[in-house]
Every structure is written in C-alpha cells, then in structure tokens.
Amino acid sequence: MIHVIRSEWIKFRSVRSTVLLVLAAGLLVVVVAFFAARSENHDAASGFCRPDIATAPAGSGSAIEGEGQGPSVQSSSGLCPINFGDITVGIPFALFLFGALGVQIIGQEYRFSTIRPTFTAVPRRGRVLAAKLLVVTAACAVVAAVMLALCALLGTVMVHDFTFDGIDQRVAWGTVLFIVGWTALGMGVGSIVRQPIAGMLILLVEAFVLENLLRHLVHGSGKWLPFVNGIQMTFRDPDHSGELRSITGGGVYFFVVAAVIWSVGAVLAHRRDA
C-alpha cells in the first residue's frame, strides 16, 4: 500500500493544475484575511464596533452566512476585539477550490484515460482509490493548517486587539476537518461522474444553490443538508435557529454523508469498466 501512496503523491505533485489549485485555495484565504485584517483594524481604531454583528441574529440567512461572526465584546482597551474568525472570511470561497481538487484528483485520471495504466499497474482498484484519498486529504489538511496559521499570524501582526480564544481553536480544527471532508466528498463525486467539470459543477450547485433552496423551500429539511450542517464547524457562532444540527452532530452527519458518497464512488470505480 505504501508504494501506491508514493505513486499517488508523485502524480499529485507532478501535475501543475493540481498543485496550483491547492495553493490557490490556501492563498485565497490568506489574501482575504490580509484585507479583512486591514479593514477590521481600521474599523476598530476608529471606534466602529460592528453594531451590525452585535445585533444580528446568528445563523440566519444563507448557508454561508454567519461565517466568522460572533458576539463582540469591548475589550479593556476600549476597542472591539477582533477574533480569528473575523478575518478568515475567505474560507467558504476556498472550499469550492478544495472540493474541486477532490473531483480533479480522480476526474482527470478518467479525462486523460490515465486510469487505465494506473489500474493495469495496480489491479486492486480499492488501493488506488484509498491512496488517492489519503494523499489529497493530507495535502489539503496541511495547506489548510498552514493557511490558518498564516491568517492567525496576520491577525497578530496587523490587528491591534486580535484574539484567538477557545472558540477560535474549535473553528480552526473544524475548518481543517471540514476541508478534509469536503475534499473527500469531491473525490466521491468525481469517481461517480468521471468528468471533472461536471463533478465541480455538481459540488458548486449542491453546496451553494441546492441546499439554500431546499432549506428555505422545504420546512424541516435543514437537518438533512450535509454542507450547511458541516460548515457550522467553521463558524464562531453557529446556527441557533434549531433548523440545523449541533456543531458536533452536524459535523458527524457531514462526515457520514461524505463517507457514503466516497464509498459509492469507490464501488462504482471497482465495478465499472475503466
């Protein structure tokens, strides 16, 4: 198995688009954090304490609303403290890129038919898929961790009253976990549809369109929507409307759905002609 993992790592790093995609996802969050930190710092310095957030009901609105929001409390310095979650607002956008990477890691094998020499060299297809999953999720987890560390560093350096409290730690871990799960789910979709573009569109529409529509149109559907439940792990102040599961429950449900979709993709990859 270790040989197959090594092979998949060579494949991963030797294709420009793959490397660029994962770096772009990480960089996007860091660049957005830079501008957010600059903006938050300016607001805080001018005594503007984000009353919109202080009074807004948390967890309302679209699937990605509320990301990074949390109760603001005036610090002893008289300035509004800026949390880690306040500057990592680029995460929902980067998620699409991480998911796309998951689709691409398997989809491009089918697109260029390199899956045939791959499965000829390693006829036990489950090993190939497991190795791909391990490589792509590990790479995304590392990039996500570095990305979040850089965001924290930017906050520390640029923002006067930056805080990284226990909730932020949970947000950081939750973000890494969610990215890992979302990438795995993307790979599952890629294994099922075997078309990179179609797979990416399915992820995009499911997360950012379909789940929002269902949540607002079908009463009680919120608890069964994997993306909107899972992404609560990345929020400082999760949904309190009761429409969604708890942070832990939503995270577990999201991972169960991701595991099921990945497994369906693996079974189909095993059964279908390569």
Next chain:
Amino acid sequence: MIEARGLTKRYGSTVAVDDLSFRAEGNRVTGFLGPNGAGKSTTMRMVLGLDRADAGGVRIDQKRLIDFAVPMREVGALLDAAYVHPTRKASEHLWALAASNGLPRKRVDAVLGLVGLSEVAGKRVGGFSLGMKQRLGLAGAMLGDPHTLVFDEPANGLDPEGIQWMRRFLKGLAADGRTVFVSSHLLSEMALIADDLVVIGKGRLIFQGPVDAFVKGAARSWVTVRSPQVAQIATALAEQGATVTSGDDASIDVVGVDAKTIGELAAGLGATLHELAPRTGSLEDAFLEVTAGAQEYRGDPRAGSAIPGTTAPGGTPS
C-alpha cells in the same frame, strides 16, 4: 502465457466479444487480428482486467492479474499512447508507474534509454509527437521487465525507422522467452513479426495457430510458368485437370498442380522454362479471405472515384 476462456462482453444488446477462447504462448509473438469493430481492443482490456467480462476469464501464467504481488513484473501493456497526462513530464509519468509497484527509480532511466527518450525525459508529454508517446508507452510497459506483454497497435505513429526498431524489439522480447500479444492493422508488419495468430471477427474466434498455417489455409496458391512454349505447356496442364490462367504473352498461372509436376511435364515436352515459381497469397489476402463475412463496417467499394453527388471538373454530377 495468456489463456482466455469463454470471454464474453456485452454492451446492452450488442455482443462485442462472444465466447472467445485463445492462448498466447511464451517465446512467441502472437498477432491479434480482426476487422474494425471485431472486439480486439475490448478483448485486450479484458485481458488486463480493465473491462469486466460478462462471462469467461483470463489467466496469465495460470493466475489472474489481480493475484500477482507485483503486477508490473508479470505484465506490461501499451493500449494507447494517449493515456498520459499532458502536463506531466515523461520521467514523472514513468516514475509514478514504477513507484506504484515498488520498482527502483533506475528502471525509469533504463527504459527511457531503451526506447530512445533519455534526452526528453524532463519534457512535458503534451509536447510529444505520437511516435514519441508511443515510445513512452512502450517504456511504461517495460518498467517491470515483465514476462508477458500486451500491445495494441504499437507501431501507430512510428516512422519507418521506428517501425523497423519496433519489429526487432518485439521479436527480441519473444526470443527472451516472453509472451508477446500484439494487435496491428499493418498486416505486412504482422507477417514479419508474428509467429502465431489469433484472428477474430464479430467477437468470435476465426482462427488460431501459426502464421504459415493461416496463410496456407486461407490464401490462394499457384505456380507461375514462363516459357517460349507456354501454349503447349498450358494445353498439357489443362488435360491433367489443372486450372490455367494466362499471364502476359509468355507466362501462365497454374492452380492445382505443383511446381515439380509442371517441371517434369515441361521436360517431357522438350520445352524450355524461363521461370517456374510457386506463389502463395499474402497474409493480407488470407485475412481478407477469412474475414470477408465478419466485417462490421464496410467502405464504399467505389472509394477513390468521384464522390456521389459531386461534380468532377468539367463533368456532370456523378
């Protein structure tokens, strides 16, 4: 040795491969022939476990491919030179394949040298010509130095020197004791490299055996006779029941009597012979003969003349 038994593959109501059984032995090049749509590529993919057979199975040296601990040491394959990622470098493409089976990095350099691509090892494959990709595919097949090799149209895109190299390469592999199973549309090439043939049509086995037996069994044989007394010889042969057709003024083609009999008959007549040549049809002739009813697709026999509905220069619509 490759042994296929009862291989069957259906796509909906279409039967692409129908109860196909054959063997490709070690120490020999086995050519795999069939018209377009006969099921050759599907069969090759089933041999490699890429397509799932609806019935039957394949054993390579008595085992399924999935049972080998290091598959690349047992089987190497080139199905299509285009099965490469265009932005990946040649050496990385091979290194990824080699690593999957725990093969050492030095094998990559060795096979690149074997196929003459050492100088472009660091180049991205997207910039390769078809011939270069073909060589890269061959390098991939040879990474594990396998006992069994499966090639689908390996001469595609190669220049004449490349084709000649390929011929020597395949024959050399077989001479080393390996099983070489190769399909090609270049029948003249196949005649030069193959020891045995597996011929299929519409997914079914038409012939399996040595090339010579296939050609002798399927192609026409005749004797060309050239003599100043050709009319006298023709009359005598016709009286013996031979079928005689006229060639040019001084020659005839004779079917049904061998060269030795004709020579003795000419001597008896006191005739002078300028040529007495036994002839046999080519592999192509034999192939066309046996697959005449098994072609899935046929071109317009008038191809090469004016296309119907078009107007020849200065003429009327055909």
